Amino acid sequence: MKLFLFRLTCIVLMTGTLFIHTALTSAGITSTLFLITGVFFLYFLIPIMKKPLLNYFLILFLIIIGSFTPSNHLYWLPFIGFFIVEATSQLKGKSYYIFYTSAIAVCILFGILNKVPIYGFLLMAIIFIVSYFLYQAVENAHTKGLLYEQLLNEYRRLKRMSVEQEQLVRAEERTKIARDIHDSVGHKLTSLLMQLEVMTIQQSDVHIKEAKELARESLEETRYAVRQLKSSDTTGIQSVLQLIRKLEMESRLQIQFSLKNGVLSLPVSNSQSIVLYRVLQESLTNAMKYSHSKEVEVIIGMNSLQNLQFEVKNKMISNEPIIQGFGLTNMEERLKEIGGELKILRTNDQFILKGSFPIRANLTNQKSMKALMKE
Numbered sequence: 001m002k003l004f005l006f007r008l009t010c011i012v013l014m015t016g017t018l019f020i021h022t023a024l025t026s027a028g029i030t031s032t033l034f035l036i037t038g039v040f041f042l043y044f045l046i047p048i049m050k051k052p053l054l055n056y057f058l059i060l061f062l063i064i065i066g067s068f069t070p071s072n073h074l075y076w077l078p079f080i081g082f083f084i085v086e087a088t089s090q091l092k093g094k095s096y097y098i099f100y101t102s103a104i105a106v107c108i109l110f111g112i113l114n115k116v117p118i119y120g121f122l123l124m125a126i127i128f129i130v131s132y133f134l135y136q137a138v139e140n141a142h143t144k145g146l147l148y149e150q151l152l153n154e155y156r157r158l159k160r161m162s163v164e165q166e167q168l169v170r171a172e173e174r175t176k177i178a179r180d181i182h183d184s185v186g187h188k189l190t191s192l193l194m195q196l197e198v199m200t201i202q203q204s205d206v207h208i209k210e211a212k213e214l215a216r217e218s219l220e221e222t223r224y225a226v227r228q229l230k231s232s233d234t235t236g237i238q239s240v241l242q243l244i245r246k247l248e249m250e251s252r253l254q255i256q257f258s259l260k261n262g263v264l265s266l267p268v269s270n271s272q273s274i275v276l277y278r279v280l281q282e283s284l285t286n287a288m289k290y291s292h293s294k295e296v297e298v299i300i301g302m303n304s305l306q307n308l309q310f311e312v313k314n315k316m317i318s319n320e321p322i323i324q325g326f327g328l329t330n331m332e333e334r335l336k337e338i339g340g341e342l343k344i345l346r347t348n349d350q351f352i353l354k355g356s357f358p359i360r361a362n363l364t365n366q367k368s369m370k371a372l373m374k375e
Contacts, residue, residue: 007086010082011040011082014078014079014082015036017075017078018032018036018075018076019032019033019036021075031066031069032066032069035062035063035065035066035069036066038062039059039062039063039066039079042055042058042059042062043055043059043083043086046090051095052090052091052095053091053095053098053099056083056087056090056091056099057099057102059083060080060083060102060103060106063076063079063080063083064106064110066079067110067113067114074116074120077116077120077123077124080103080106080107080110080124080127081123081124081127084100084103084127084128084131085127085130085131085134087099087100087103087131087135088131088134088135088138089138092139096135100128100131100132100135103128104128107124107128111124192215193215193216196208196211196215240273240276240277240280240300241257244257244298253284253287253288253294253295253296254294254295254296255284255296255297255298256295256296256297256298257298258297258298258299258300258301259300259301260299260300260301260302262302263300263301263302263308266302266308266359267359268308268359269359271338272308272338272357272359275334275335275337275338275340275357276308276310276357278331278334279310279331279334279335279342279355280298280310280312282327282330282331283312283331283353284296284298284312285327286327286328287312287314290316290351291314291315291316291351292315292316293314293315295314295315296312296313296314297311297312297313297314298310298311298312299311299313303356305356305358306359307340307356307357307358307359308356308357308358308359309354309355309356310354310355310356311352311353311354312352312353313350313351313352314350314351315349315350315351316346316349316350316351322344322346322351324344328342328344331353331355335355335357338357338358339357339358340355340356340357340358341355341356341357342354342355343355
């Protein structure tokens with residue numbers, strides 16, 4: 001915003017000074033107005049041009065023509081200085097150096113033809129020197145930005161590898177503990193259960209039967225603990241929470257995450273939680289790529305049909321039509337496979353993905369109702 005105000009101030013001062021001088025001297029007001037209009041028309045086209053170098057050459061050409069109008073040529077010099085400085089941020093590499101050397105040649109020719117005083121030459125020389133060092137500073141900042149992005153990507157990759165390695169070590173440790181429990185405690189409980197079974201056959205005693213039931217329950221609990229230890233995957237809404245934390249850690253997204261009451265206790269099946277995980281992952285990845293802001297809002301709740309519903313909102317200030325590419329199509333197909341749907345909405349400044357699918361209990365009830373209706 002500060003840079004925009006600075007540019008606007010420079011344009012107003014240069015144009016205002018030229019017009020005031022032209023109006024006071026009554027020297028070619030129409031031609032001056034025409035040339036100034038052409039200069040700024042070309043200037044405001046620069047951001048949408050593929051080759052802005054051509055625009056700068058045309059602007060330079062119009063300024064040179066302006067110097068031959070009845071208005072004083074010295075009032076056109078600030079325009080040359082302004083566009084030379086502007087070129088440092090718009091032109092890159094070879095294009096900048098071509099324009100820079102051409103502008104020096106034009107200024108020398110301009111000075112000779114119009115017999116510019118020595119202070120005019122000194123002023124232009126200072127502007128050229130300052131613009132060159134400014135360009136070098138801009139290029140250095142751009143190079144540092146690229147290096148920073150590369151380092152950031154490498155950091156994210158190493159962090160991801162570290163997390164995966166940590167998960168692998170934990171999984172191996174869980175497997176080892178589960179194996180030890182199964183081989184030692186499980187084996188001993190099985191032997192104890194067999195001995196109690198033999199004792200029950202030999203003599204019918206209430207205490208022995210109670211001990212046998214207790215041993216059987218302990219064995220079942222041990223087996224359940226072993227199964228839980230061997231299972232390393234997090235499912236359900238908890239996996240979504242882990243995804244949010246992971247993406248916040250790896251990227252610069254600021255995710256505002258909201259869970260409606262009762263969502264954590266919903267009986268979401270493993271296949272449904274996987275679909276929800278993948279769809280949200282793709283949505284947040286799209287937000288990182290295309291959003292005009294780092295703020296993303298994720299809401300998970302239940303709709304009026306008691307189906308699980310999610311919304312992903314991010315800012316998008318663009319009039320371009322939404323093209324449903326592979327990512328959005330893949331999300332839609334995933335939700336359809338579990339009986340859900342995906343809606344793509346667009347407001348003036350927001351892109352919204354809204355999806356829903358029936359949870360396991362509702363899906364079973366719907367199938368039962370359909371079966372009853374057929375009967």
